[in-house]
Amino acid sequence: MTHEYTVPAPDVDTAELPEPGAVTIVVPTFNESANIRQLLHRVTESVPARLPCEVVFVDDSTDDTPQVIADAARDCPFPVTLLHRDEAVGGLGGAVVEGIKAAGADWIVVMDGDCQHPPHLVPELVATGERTGADLVVASRYTAGGSRAGLAGGYRVAVSRGATWLAKGLFPRRLRGISDPMSGFFAIRRSAVTADVLKPLGYKILLELAVRSRPARVAEVPFVFEERFAGESKSTAREGLRFLRHLAGLRTDAPLARMIGFGLIGASGFVPNLAGLWALTALGVHYVPAEIIANQFGVAWNFLLIEHLLFRERRAHRRWWDRLGRFALLANADLVLRIPLIALFVRHLGMGPLTATALALVTTFVVRFVGTEALVYLPRRRSRAADVSRG
Numbered sequence: 247m248t249h250e251y252t253v254p255a256p257d258v259d260t261a262e263l264p265e266p267g268a269v270t271i272v273v274p275t276f277n278e279s280a281n282i283r284q285l286l287h288r289v290t291e292s293v294p295a296r297l298p299c300e301v302v303f304v305d306d307s308t309d310d311t312p313q314v315i316a317d318a319a320r321d322c323p324f325p326v327t328l329l330h331r332d333e334a335v336g337g338l339g340g341a342v343v344e345g346i347k348a349a350g351a352d353w354i355v356v357m358d359g360d361c362q363h364p365p366h367l368v369p370e371l372v373a374t375g376e377r378t379g380a381d382l383v384v385a386s387r388y389t390a391g392g393s394r395a396g397l398a399g400g401y402r403v404a405v406s407r408g409a410t411w412l413a414k415g416l417f418p419r420r421l422r423g424i425s426d427p428m429s430g431f432f433a434i435r436r437s438a439v440t441a442d443v444l445k446p447l448g449y450k451i452l453l454e455l456a457v458r459s460r461p462a463r464v465a466e467v468p469f470v471f472e473e474r475f476a477g478e479s480k481s482t483a484r485e486g487l488r489f490l491r492h493l494a495g496l497r498t499d500a501p502l503a504r505m506i507g508f509g510l511i512g513a514s515g516f517v518p519n520l521a522g523l524w525a526l527t528a529l530g531v532h533y534v535p536a537e538i539i540a541n542q543f544g545v546a547w548n549f550l551l552i553e554h555l556l557f558r559e560r561r562a563h564r565r566w567w568d569r570l571g572r573f574a575l576l577a578n579a580d581l582v583l584r585i586p587l588i589a590l591f592v593r594h595l596g597m598g599p600l601t602a603t604a605l606a607l608v609t610t611f612v613v614r615f616v617g618t619e620a621l622v623y624l625p626r627r628r629s630r631a632a633d634v635s636r637g
Contacts, residue, residue, distance in 0.1 A: 271300070364469060521540075569623070572621055
């Protein structure tokens with residue numbers, strides 16, 4: 247549930263939206279109470295005199311950050327809106343999407359709440375977009391004049407650089423012209439983004455916007471990444487894992503890429519499947535029942551991987567036990583075709599059980615992929631009666 251509070255600016259009619267060409271500054275926050283007053287002070291000093299603005303905080307905090315925002319906003323010469331979420335769906339990226347939906351201006355600038363992004367660049371980001379006709383303007387640490395000085399320690403620098411190289415390597419066309427896809431500081435035209443197509447996971451929302459919304463034209467403005475004003479970084483190993491899952495989800499969004507990913511996951515399932523088969527046959531179990539038992543190891547392995555890497559966004563369509571049951575049924579029904587193939591390869595072609603099993607797994611791959619996508623992860627079809635009643 248999201249709770250909305252609007253703190254009016256002095257002598258400002260809050261019924262009026264910011265005028266066209268103005269900016270909505272979206273700030274996602276999580277336990278940033280020590281930074282709020284300083285951030286709003288910097289915005290007040292550098293933005294309103296050059297560009298009409300409003301600030302929208304989307305807050306997932308468990309501390310007193312909402313109250314600090316409400317108190318500090320009373321001294322601001324611009325409208326401040328606070329959206330507090332009871333559930334942090336999608337993490338920081340999900341918070342930004344909520345802010346985009348609430349934005350009232352033609353331009354939206356996204357920035358962090360820890361004062362590492364300089365507000366004085368907000369007018370320049372918007373002006374660059376207007377001047378160049380760009381839909382997305384990225385504040386970059388890696389273009390001429392930019393700096394990552396505020397990154398604390400060599401470890402964070404290495405992680406940031408590695409994530410940048412990985413993202414650009416996976417999406418060379420969609421990230422063309424963006425030197426810093428990990429930046430959390432950027433401006434985007436409200437008309438260039440459809441919030442409903444975004445599926446954020448974690449804190450790399452720019453990557454999500456660039457890949458899914460595909461802005462027609464991109465520009466960059468250099469900026470110096472500053473040190474935190476107060477508090478500690480929210481970057482953790484867990485966020486790093488979420489980032490990798492997000493990359494995998496984005497990369498496998500296209501059907502062909504998803505099929506390739508399905509094949510790679512299936513190939514990795516050879517390990518538990520064949521290891522189980524080897525152990526059982528070594529114990530003297532006939533290869534047919536041994537294959538049936540060993541297949542369950544591969545089924546469990548593959549299900550866990552495709553759940554988290556390929557079909558994360560589609561899991562809501564069915565309960566987990568329904569998905570698991572359907573997936574297991576498909577994988578084991580596959581044996582109806584695979585076991586006769588294995589028998590054919592063993593008896594008539596003279597193959598060993600391991601080689602025959604591996605070849606049969608490859609043979610039935612396409613059938614398994616199509617069946618998994620259609621019967622496990624596609625949304626249920628609504629009945630025509632339900633459609634009529636809803637119409």
